[in-house]
Amino acid sequence: MPRALITGGSRGVGARLAAILAADGVDVTITYRRSRESADEVVAGIRAAGGSAKAVRLELESTDDIEALFADGARFDWLVANAAASAFKPIERLSPSNLERSWQTNVRSFVLLAQRAVTRMPRSGRIVAVTSYGAQRAFPAYGAIGADKAALESWVRHMAAEFGERGITVNAVNGGLFDTDSFRHYYDDPALPDAATMAERVPLGRIGTPDDLAYAVRFLLSPEASYITGHTLVVDGGLTIVAPPYWSEVRAAQRESREPERRETTGEERPR
Structure with a gap:
């Protein structure tokens, strides 16, 4: 039974991916930062459906927490770096603390998790980073996390080149607009276009669902994607074209x- 670690698995895309993989027979570990109740609900739902899952609290800024994940010989066949957090502020208002915490949460944690996971992965191991269209496009108050997401895509290419000899693939999924808590939080600003207006600007005419992104990640974890590495798969309904x-x-x-x-x-x- 493959073992998958999904950061930020208590809601949104991470929660859907956990449920989908568990239904495929994967032993899933999800991490959460604040909402233990939400994480427990995800785990309970998976177990009720006959799947295998557990939840672990993880502070991505903490190197000790990351080390603890791999204590006692724990290993994962698949690593999905889905969790993200940052300050939505204009660049001139970003404090040194904002910048440092954003980088630690979004970039440093990914590198540390990959370093530890890869040493115990089989040749069929998979690493996937979830990024966003802010890695390639600039829009208001997204500079800190957008730059971090761009850094992740660069790390994906370097890891793919280095880990390839072990048979491990490393890819990213670059998402557009998805109906998640993060989307609603960002667009809950009267100065921004509303969700309906943004949906009209997407060529496919709708905001994405967590399933749209989760199934793309699932594909990159599958045997069918065994010869794809160092790639960023854009899943955005055509938004960035x-x-x-x-x-x-x-x-x-x-x-x-x-x-x-x-x-x-x-x-x-x-x-x-």
């Missing part, structure tokens, strides 16, 4: 401009 003017807004304007013609062809009197 478009730019202003957005098709949704152009189509709306086109419909509006055709409205007088439509009224004329249907016999309605045009206003004079």
